[in-house]
Amino acid sequence: MPAFFGMLALVLASLAFGPAGRAHAAANVSVEVGYADTLRANPNNFPTPWSGAPGVVYDGCAVSSCSYDGGAIRIVNNTGITVHVDSVTVHFGTCVFDLWQKNVPLGANQSLILAQTASGANSGCAADGTFDTSDVGPNGASWAGVCTPSGVIPVVDVSIDGTPSSLQDAGQILNTLGVDGADCGMGNESQQWAPIGSVSCPGSTLALAPPTQTDTVGIAATVTATLANSCGDPLQGALISFAVASGPDAGHTGSAVTDAGGKANFTYTGTAVGTDVVGASATNPAGTITSNRVNVVWIKRASKLTISPSSTTSDFNDPVTVSGTLTDSAGPISGAPVTFTLNSAETCTGTTTANGSVSCSITPREAAGSYTLTAGYAGSAGDQPASASAPFTVAHEETTLTYTGSTHAANGQPYTLSGTLKEDGATPIAGRTVTFTLGGGGSAQTCSGTTDTAGNASCTIAAVNQPNAATVPAIAVFAGDAYYSPASASGVVTFLTMTGHAFGLSSSGLVGISPTPEAGPVSTTVPGTSAPTAVNPNSSTANASVQRAGIGVLGIPAIQIGAVMSTSHMVCSGGTGDATVAYITVGGVAVPVSVHPGPNTTVNVLGVKLILNEQIPTDTATDHTLTVNAVHVIVPGLLNTVVASSTSDIHGCY
Structure with a gap:
């Protein structure tokens, strides 16, 4: 047996055995009844939804050209599959209305609304065929202006997918409680949709909930609208329009269709801190059903700031990059300034990137030790402030x-x-x-x-x-x-090294004599004396003297040399030398000499070459040497004799 047939059977059972005065259609396929009156418009009572609403298949006179004053039937398909409404007729005793199309396909979650027509077929009815059912009395008699209850219980015959059902409008919604409501105190005759068999539930409420909710900026908030008749029965398939009337998101709108529970949700995301006032409405040919107002309070998002890595070490006065990440409940925060502070002294500020990361360079000025690095975010229009701290070690700078x-x-x-x-x-x-x-x-x-x-x-x-x-x-x-x-x-x-060397006589050739007597060589860096040499701060001095010397060699004239002395003195800037000669004879002939002959004085006598006060310097960039020979006797090829020689040296000049 099809699901809808079971539902309809349950409806009939509830009418027969349920509590008196009220019956609700079961799930899957429901049959509802109402009354549409735009002559005396009341939008809260007018059956909603109506023609033009999402998912509505409508059979009746057009909204644009019709003034409504008649009963209405609604069939709602919640089976999840397409069903076919074979036929619908309405009986008032012997009066039968058969006005609407046959074999109407009705898709899942769609509803079929059958309303008054511009003209139509009826049988046994004194009234016209437009389905003005408030004026129908027993067996179709005209009940216009009659305020005595007729006692007529309308019956709706429905056939769906070949399965017929006969449903009683026990609450007399179609015929307005059996009287002509327009003339009998009701004024407006509209009756909101109610399950067939239900008592009359003429009005409706559109309620928003919750009354107040608090959400963080950037997070979605949901306001739920519930549309129901005055008995609390949900009104499915109505288009609900939502609007933020005031607040930071004023002007934001949305819409949704009520579900089987009569509920529709409006979900939106707040953009700034403050309180939004949200309202909703549903429209029908009689006007607009308005809701209560609710508040959505937007508060700043809780933000989170972390420092990475969890600890940092840097040498004193060496720049180091400090880093962190800033997020909130919506994800990374980009373009936000974050300030890092070391020991409440040094600071640097960076701006977060698209993934919330931030870094900047800070230079520790503290003595080596352990300190605290903090990071701070001042917050924004949508985010709360945030801070973080981490240990920071300052090491000794290399x-x-x-x-x-x-x-x-x-x-x-x-x-x-x-x-x-x-x-x-x-x-x-x-x-x-x-x-x-x-x-x-x-x-x-x-x-x-x-x-x-x-x-x-x-x-x-x-x-x-x-x-x-x-x-x-x-x-x-x-x-x-x-x-x-x-x-x-x-x-x-x-x-600075000073050296000195002195001797009385040396000879080579026919007469070979090693330097004798000899003093030195002396080498030292400190002042001192080693006769006949002396070293003083930054200087070296050498002296040599001979009281008398005689040279007698076969084949060479005899040479006699009186008292002679040589002096050599050296400093880094240069050296000086001197010699004294008492007399010289060669072969008995006196050689004319000065007591202080000039440097390198040369005299040739009888084949003998005499060099008096001979000075021989040797210099480099750092070393200086001066040798002074009082008398140098040269007989080429036969004799080379030096008398009274002194040498002073200095090394390491700068």
Whole structure:
């Protein structure tokens, strides 16, 4: 048996055995009755929905040309499939109305409304055939203007998909309780749809709920409209129009069709904080059914701010990128400023991207230690403020120290030690103490200096006093502090070395004599004396003297040399030499000489070459040597003799 037949059978059963005065159509296919009156319009009572509503198949006179004053029948298909309404007739005793089309297909969730017609067929009815059923009395007698109940119970015969049913309008909705309502105190005769068999439920309510709801901006809110007749029966298939009357979303509208429970939903998303006032309405040929007003209170979304990673470490004074993510209940927040603050001191601000991420660079100025990094978002028209915090560790900044002092020094002289202190070898560090040490152990000499804006520090040892060594270390040390790591550097300092050498006589050729008597060679970095040489701060001096020398060699004239002396003195800027000669004879012949002959004075006598005050310098960029020979005797191929020779040297000049 088809589902609708079971429903109709249930309706009949409810009429026969249910509570008196009221019967409701079952689910799947329902038959409802009402009365349409636009002559005395009352939109709340006029059957709704009506022609033109979504899903309505209408058979009756056109809304545009008809003044309604007649009964109405509605068949609602909730079976989920298409059914066919074979025929519908209405009986008032022997009066039968058979006005409408046959075999009407009715799709799922559609309704068929049968109303008065401009003209139509009827049988046994004194009234016309337009279905003005409030004027129909017993067996079709005219009941116009009659206020005595006729006692007539209208019967609706329905055949669907070949299955007939006969349904009684026990509540006399079609014939307005058996009287001519227009003339008997009712005025408007409209009766809202009600299940056939129900008592009269003339009016309707359009109620919105909830009365007040609170939602966050950006999240959808739903207002539910319920359309029902005055007995509470739902009115399915009515088009409900919703509108935001006032508030931040004023002017926003929507529409929906009531379901089997008479409910229609209006869902929209708030755009700003405030209170929207929402109303709804449903229209019919008699006018507009209006609802109550409800409030939708929009509040700011709760926003969430996180810092990532969960902890950060950076060296003092080194920029570091801090990052975070800003979201709310609707998802990522883009284009929002977020400010990061370290230790309530340093700040930076970034703007969130499309995925809510944000970053900026911050430079710690704190001493090494543990601090708190905070992130803050001030909120917006739609979002609440948000904040977050995370631990932040400031580490000692790495430093480099370079020794820049001179690589040369001399005992007894001032010496300046210097160095440059920088962050990571790049940025100068000012205002820090650097300690310098020249030498080591018990002979170490120390001083300190403070770095300037270029990171340079220096100090001067007034008089260098180091042991006799060619080189000594120079060390610079920065001990570190609350902000910077320690650093050190070293250099090698080459000391000024003085040497001296002197002898009385040397000879080669026919007479071979090693230098004798000899003093030196002497080498030292400190002042001192080793006769006949002397070294003083920054200078070297050598002396040689001979009281008398005689040279007698077969084949060479005898040579007699009186008291002679040579002196050699050397400093880094240059050397000086001198010689004194008392007398010289060659082969008994006196050689005319000055007591202080000029440098490299040459005299040739009897085949003998005499060089008096012979000065032989040897120089490089850093080393200087001067040899002074008081007398140099040369007999080519036979004799080469030097008398009273002194040599002074100085090395490591700068």
